[in-house]
Each structure stands twice: as structure tokens, then as C-alpha cells.
Amino acid sequence: MIHYQNFILDNGLQVYVHEDHSTPMAAVNILYNVGSRDEYENRTGFAHLFEHLMFGGSKHIPSYDEPLQLVGGENNAFTSPDITNYYITLPAANIETAFWLESDRMLSLSFDPKVLEVQQKVVIEEFKQRYLNQPYGDVWLKLRPLAYEVHPYRWATIGKDISHIEQATLQNVQDFFYKYYLPNNAVLVVAGDITLEQVKQLCKKWFEPIPAGKPYVRELPKEPIQTAERKLAVEAPVPLNAIYKAFHIAGKTEVSAYFNADLLSDILGRGKSSRLYDNLVKDQKLFSNISAYTLNSIDPGLMVIQGQINGGISLEKADAAIQEIIEEIVADGIPEAEVTKVKNQAESSLIYSEVELLNRAMNLAFYANMGDVEEVNRETERIEAITPATLHQMAIETLKPENTSTLYYSAMQ
Numbered sequence: 086m087i088h089y090q091n092f093i094l095d096n097g098l099q100v101y102v103h104e105d106h107s108t109p110m111a112a113v114n115i116l117y118n119v120g121s122r123d124e125y126e127n128r129t130g131f132a133h134l135f136e137h138l139m140f141g142g143s144k145h146i147p148s149y150d151e152p153l154q155l156v157g158g159e160n161n162a163f164t165s166p167d168i169t170n171y172y173i174t175l176p177a178a179n180i181e182t183a184f185w186l187e188s189d190r191m192l193s194l195s196f197d198p199k200v201l202e203v204q205q206k207v208v209i210e211e212f213k214q215r216y217l218n219q220p221y222g223d224v225w226l227k228l229r230p231l232a233y234e235v236h237p238y239r240w241a242t243i244g245k246d247i248s249h250i251e252q253a254t255l256q257n258v259q260d261f262f263y264k265y266y267l268p269n270n271a272v273l274v275v276a277g278d279i280t281l282e283q284v285k286q287l288c289k290k291w292f293e294p295i296p297a298g299k300p301y302v303r304e305l306p307k308e309p310i311q312t313a314e315r316k317l318a319v320e321a322p323v324p325l326n327a328i329y330k331a332f333h334i335a336g337k338t339e340v341s342a343y344f345n346a347d348l349l350s351d352i353l354g355r356g357k358s359s360r361l362y363d364n365l366v367k368d369q370k371l372f373s374n375i376s377a378y379t380l381n382s383i384d385p386g387l388m389v390i391q392g393q394i395n396g397g398i399s400l401e402k403a404d405a406a407i408q409e410i411i412e413e414i415v416a417d418g419i420p421e422a423e424v425t426k427v428k429n430q431a432e433s434s435l436i437y438s439e440v441e442l443l444n445r446a447m448n449l450a451f452y453a454n455m456g457d458v459e460e461v462n463r464e465t466e467r468i469e470a471i472t473p474a475t476l477h478q479m480a481i482e483t484l485k486p487e488n489t490s491t492l493y494y495s496a497m498q
Contacts, residue, residue: 097297112275112445116454121237132164152182166382226241317493326400326496331490
């Protein structure tokens with residue numbers, strides 16, 4: 086159970102406070118309601134580029150890291166298709182430093198052309214190293230557009246094409262900032278050895294003077310139901326053949342359906358006792374590794390099975406072996422003992438994740454942004470509600486050929 090109190094500033098900034106006086110530390114997490122799904126198709130990668138730009142200096146603070154390091158703090162950020170998240174951990178006694186830094190970034194970036202040029206080069210190099218010049222690096226550049234036809238999940242967070250970052254202008258950057266980086270498009274969570282009254286005073290001093298912007302109303306195209314199996318074969322200089330299978334599932338806003346899909350992925354491929362690993366790696370020795378997982382998407386997302394195939398085994402044989410296990414689950418369901426085991430694993434992971442102060446802050450921010458922060462305290466309840474019958478129904482609805490997009494990734498001969 087994560088306890089919290091909350092209030093909203095006049096400029097629309099949602100603030101959540103989680104007091105934990107068992108630690109001398111504090112976490113300050115600010116989530117902006119913008120991710121790669123909010124980009125234009127001909128101008129992708131901007132949400133991720135902005136994550137980098139936000140560390141390049143703001144209106145009154147030329148260096149973000151130096152003052153934070155002086156007070157014993159650390160920071161980082163990440164971008165996803167759904168959100169951009171920034172966080173600081175520091176001694177609670179120095180928490181005002183975090184408010185000063187984050188409020189100045191929200192007020193305005195420096196918009197220094199040299200910073201833009203430097204960060205463009207950094208992101209372009211990241212694109213090349215992680216996605217173009219690394220074995221299997223371009224999988225998501227190929228699998229996403231195979232699985233999605235119209236929804237902007239069809240491009241990766243890094244962007245659809247490297248040229249979109251190369252051609253970004255200072256005006257593009259300013260337009261993006263003033264559209265999305267607004268107090269009324271953000272959630273602030275403060276956790277640790279602090280009090281509600283202390284946070285209210287600091288918010289009033291540092292965040293309340295920042296003016297609200299025009300409300301962002303998200304209007305994204307709805308992905309049509311997939312009605313036929315899709316396949317793509319590619320060849321690249323990789324050590325082993327690999328296979329990736331994506332199935333459309335509910336998004337996190339469809340809470341019950343999402344949790345059932347997520348647990349189904351655990352049964353299929355979480356850990357070395359899962360169906361796929363136990364059968365295809367240990368017993369048949371067709372794969373060197375195999376796993377299954379969901380993408381944790383707010384809008385309707387994907388369940389993915391991926392594995393690297395041992396030498397001498399064809400892609401077709403490996404795919405047929407996966408399909409055999411899928412068909413067994415669809416036909417026979419899952420025994421209650423197996424369901425109980427995986428539910429226990431999921432609940433243990435949830436409890437363990439909440440040990441970390443920063444994780445609690447991030448979870449509060451994520452669910453608050455989704456519209457119902459109390460869902461953060463219903464996750465155990467959602468897991469416990471899953472039964473063999475609900476999982477069997479999920480398998481029937483999800484693991485069918487017409488809902489599958491398969492990528493064959495062949496090692497170049």
C-alpha cells in the first residue's frame with residue numbers, strides 16, 4: 086500500500102506527496118504527459134530528443150548537474166511511447182535544490198542553438214550504435230510497423246528515421262516545448278522524508294508562478310483490429326537466427342484485461358520454469374533463449390515472444406514449436422497450480438518493487454497520469470482476481486493466428 090496526499094496548483098500541476106520518514110532521502114519525480122505516440126509521422130524522435138535537451142541548461146541555470154551534485158543528488162530520465170519522466174534523488178534536507186532545478190526547466194529551456202546541435206549529435210550517435218550497428222538492434226524499427234498500421238506506436242521511441250533528428254530546427258524544438266512541457270500537462274510526485282505542508286510551500290514558491298498553457302487534448306488514430314496474420318523476413322549479420330511474435334492486447338487503461346494478458350505472458354515466457362523456456366530451451370534444445378512479455382502500453386499494446394534459435398534449427402521448425410505450445414494452452418487452458426505459482430511470482434515482484442522509494446514515486450506518477458492514481462494500490466487485487474478461466478479466455482482471444490505479427494530475423498550466410 087502506497088500512502089499519498091495530493092493537491093493541484095492553480096496552473097494545473099498535479100502534485101502527490103508520499104511521506105516516508107524511515108529514510109533521510111527524498112525523490113522528486115516529474116512526469117510529462119508526452120511520448121513518441123504524440124509525434125508527427127514526419128517528425129519522430131522528438132520526445133526522446135527533448136529528454137536530452139532538458140539537461141542542456143534552462144532559463145536561469147546554465148548547468149543542471151553541477152548544483153545537484155554539490156548537494157549529494159543524482160538524476161536521470163527516460164522516454165517511452167506514452168510519457169517522458171524525470172527524477173531526482175537527494176538528501177531530504179536539500180530538497181529545495183530539486184524544486185529550483187525542475188521548476189526552471191519547466192519555466193523554459195535556454196534554447197541555445199549550440200545545445201541543440203550537441204544533443205542532435207548525441208541522439209544520432211545513439212540511433213546508430215543501439216539501433217543500426219548492433220545485432221538485432223533494428224528489431225523494433227521493423228516489428229512495430231509490422232504490428233501497427235495507423236497508431237503512432239508503429240515507430241520506436243528513438244524515432245522512425247534518423248533524418249528526423251538531423252533536420253530538427255530550433256523552431257521545431259520551441260514549438261514542442263511550449264505544447265507539451267506545461268504545468269497543466271505534468272504530474273509532480275515528492276516522496277521521502279518530507280511533509281505535505283513543506284511540499285505545498287515549495288510548490289507555491291517554485292512552481293505556482295509558472296503559467297499554464299493551452300490544454301493538450303490527445304486525439305490519436307485507433308488501431309483497427311488485425312484480421313490476418315502478418316509476416317516479415319529480414320537478414321542481417323547476427324550470430325543466431327531469431328524469431329519475434331507480437332500479439333495485440335489491451336492497454337493499461339483496460340485494467341482487468343491487461344493484467345490477464347500480462348500474466349499470460351509470464352506463463353508463456355517468464356523465467357526458466359515458463360512453458361516456452363522449459364520446453365524449447367531445456368527439453369528440445371531448439372532455442373538458446375526465449376521469453377515473453379508485454380510492452381506496458383497505455384493504449385492497446387503488444388505481447389511479444391522472442392527467442393534466439395540454436396544453430397541447425399530452421400526458423401520454420403522453431404516457429405512451429407512455439408505454435409504447438411500456444412495451441413496446447415488455447416485448447417487445454419492452464420492448471421490452477423501453474424496459475425497460482427505465476428501469480429505468486431507477480432505479487433512478489435510487485436512487493437519487491439515497492440521497497441525502493443523512487444519506484445513508489447514513479448508508480449504514483451504513472452497512475453496519476455492515467456487518470457486514477459488509486460490503481461497503484463489495486464495491483465495486488467488485480468492479480469488475485471485472475472483465474473484459470475480468465476487466463477484461458479485471454480489465450481483464446483489473443484493467441485490466434487490472425488492476431489499475430491511474426492518477424493523472422495535470419496543470420497546472414
